[in-house]
Amino acid sequence: MFKNDFSFELITQDDKARLGKIHTPRGLIDTPAFMPVGTLGTVKGIFVDDILKTNTQIILGNTYHLMLRPGIELLKQFNGLHNFMNWNGPILTDSGGYQIMSLSKLNKIDLKLGAIFTSHLDGKKIILSPEKSIQVQKAINSDIIMVLDECPKLTKDKNILSNAIHTSTEWAKRSKTEFGNNKSKGLFGIAQGGLFKDLRTESISKLIDIDFDGYAMGGLAVGENQSDMFKILNETVDLLPIKKPRYLMGVGTPSDILGAVNEGIDMFDCVMPTRSGRTGLAFTWEGKLNLKNSKFKKDKSPLDENCDIRCLNKYSKSYLNHLIKSDEMLASMLISLNNVNFYQQFMREIRNNIKNGTFKNFYKKYINFFD
C-alpha cells in the first residue's frame, strides 16, 4: 500500500463510537466526518475558501445532478469536478440512484439495463446502468465512489425490500468490476433492507462477499422515526467490517448524527446546514434558533462569538433577523456558513470526546438538545 492509496485507519473506540482517519491522495478525513452537500458543484451560498475555513475536509457531489448540469463532457475537460469548482480536497459522489427515485420520473428499474428515467429538467429519457454510474463518477474524478443501488421509498413490504436487495447486490458486483483496480479511490457498497434486521443482515453479508473499501447504510433517513433508525443501526452496524469506514447516507440533524456515531457510524452528509441557512434557521451551541422569530429583533448577540470567519462573530441576531425579513441574500450567506461551521465544530467535539473516552457524557448532553 502506497502512502497515497485510499485507506482507513481506526484510531480508537469509545464503546461503539469510533475515531478514525480516511487517507486519500487529496487529503485526509478525520472521522466521524460530516460532508457538506455540493449538489451542483457548489455548496449552496458558501465560497470555497470559506468552506475550507470551517475545517470541512470532504464535500459531496450529486452524480444525477452533475450528469445533467454541467454534464460529463464539460467536467472531463476540467479533469473533473475539483478543478471546475476550485475545491482541491476529497469529493464523494453518490451514484445517482437516490435522486432518480426522488426527483426524476422513474420509468423502470431494469436489472439488466439499470435505472431508466426521465430528466427532471428537460424530460429526456436516460438509462443509468451500474457501469455508467461508475464511469460518470470517474469523469467527475470523485475520490469516493458509490455503487448504483435501488433505494425504495419507506415501506414495510418485505417483497419490495428483498427485490431491491437483489437488484442492488447484482449492481454492486457490476460496479466493482467497472471500478476495476484503482487504489487511489475508494468504492463503497450500499446496504438496503429497510428497517428489517434479517433483510439488512442479508444485504450487508452479500456486500462483504463482494468486498468494498467502505460500506454505506442506504434506505434510511427516508421518513422513518429517529428511534427506528437508531434501532436498525444498533442491530446491524456491528455486522460491517471493523477496518472499513461506515457511511450513513443523507443524515442528518446533529442529534441524528450523535445517535448514529453512538452506533459506530463514521461518515455523514446532509443538506440540513445549508438548506436551513436559506430559511433563517441557525444551529448554535445555544440550540437551534429560528432567526425569523421577532424575539431576535433587538438581540445584539452574535450567533457564535468565537467564530471570526467572515466576521460571523460581529453580526448580531438582530441584524440577521432584519436581513431575513428583508429577503436579503446576505442572510442565507451568513447563516449557511454559520451552520456548516457549527456542524464541523460539532463533529470536532464528537471526535475529541471519543478520543478522551467521554463520548457518552457528550451524547447525553446533546442527544435532545437541538429538537
Add this chain to the structure above:
Amino acid sequence: MFKNDFSFELITQDDKARLGKIHTPRGLIDTPAFMPVGTLGTVKGIFVDDILKTNTQIILGNTYHLMLRPGIELLKQFNGLHNFMNWNGPILTDSGGYQIMSLSKLNKIDLKLGAIFTSHLDGKKIILSPEKSIQVQKAINSDIIMVLDECPKLTKDKNILSNAIHTSTEWAKRSKTEFGNNKSKGLFGIAQGGLFKDLRTESISKLIDIDFDGYAMGGLAVGENQSDMFKILNETVDLLPIKKPRYLMGVGTPSDILGAVNEGIDMFDCVMPTRSGRTGLAFTWEGKLNLKNSKFKKDKSPLDENCDIRCLNKYSKSYLNHLIKSDEMLASMLISLNNVNFYQQFMREIRNNIKNGTFKNFYKKYINFFD
C-alpha cells in the same frame, strides 16, 4: 477646522476632470468616487469584509427603505447603521425623496408638510418632512446627509420642473436649519431643473445661496439619453462651487461615469454592479459580458486574472455559466463582487489618469467600450 471635520480637498484638475479627497471622521474618500448601494443595510450579496477589499471607501444607504425596515428605533439602539451592519467606513444616505416617487404610492407633495405617501410594504400612510428626513438620517448616523427634494419623473414640462425647484429650494433651507451646526457630517443640496439649462442654473444658484457642504445633480438618470445628460452637465456643472464635492445621483454605467467625470463630477452611486451581478452580467476589462451566453460554456478563463479576492481569479467563465444556468446563489455572489471590484478598479484608473494628465486618452479609449 479640525482634522476630523467633514471637508473636501481639490488636488488637481485635468481639463474639467477633478482629482480630490473628501475627509470624514470615519475615513477619507478619494474622488472621483463610486459608492456601492446598500439599500437595506447590505450591499446585496457581498460580505462587508469583501467590500473593504475592493477598496470601496464609502457606501450608500436608502433612507426610505431603512426607515421602513429595520426602522429608526432599532438603528438608534445600535447608534446607527454602521454598527448594525458592521461597516465602519463613511455612509451617505439619500433623503428618501427618490424612492417616495418611484416605489411608494405617493399621495401628495405638500410644500408645508412634506411628502405624503403610502408605504410599499404595508400600505401605512407616512409623512416625510424635510426636518424628519434629516432626523432619520441623523439616526442612521450618516456621514453625508442629503436634503429632501422633489424629484419629478422625466418631463419637458417647465411648469412641473419649476414647481419642483421651488419646493426643493424651500425644503433645502429647512433641511439646513434642521441639520444645524455639525462639522463632522456633510449636508448636500440637490439641484433640479431637468434638462433645461436656465432652470438648472436657477436651482443651483438658490442652493449656493443656502450654502451646502456638497452639491448633487438630481433628476438625472431618470430615463433621458446619455448625450442629453452629458449636455446638461456640460452646461451647468461649472456653476457649482469649485471647492465643494459634486455628486451625480444614481449614475451609472462605466461610460456614464466617465462622461460625467469629464464634466467635473466627483461622486457616483448605482445599483448597476450588484443588480447586474444577480443577472449574470459581468463588467471586466474585456468589456461587459453576459455570462449566461452559451459561448462561455467552455471558456476556462477567469473574469479577472489579477484579482485574488475570494479567489475570483480561479473561477472560470465556464463555471460561472454553469452556476447561472443552475440558478446557484454563488453566481450572484461571485459576479456582484467582481463587478463592485471592477467599478473600483475603473475609478482608480480614472483617478490615476487625472493625476497623470492622461484622462482624455483614457476617456477616448473607454467611453464606448462597455456598450
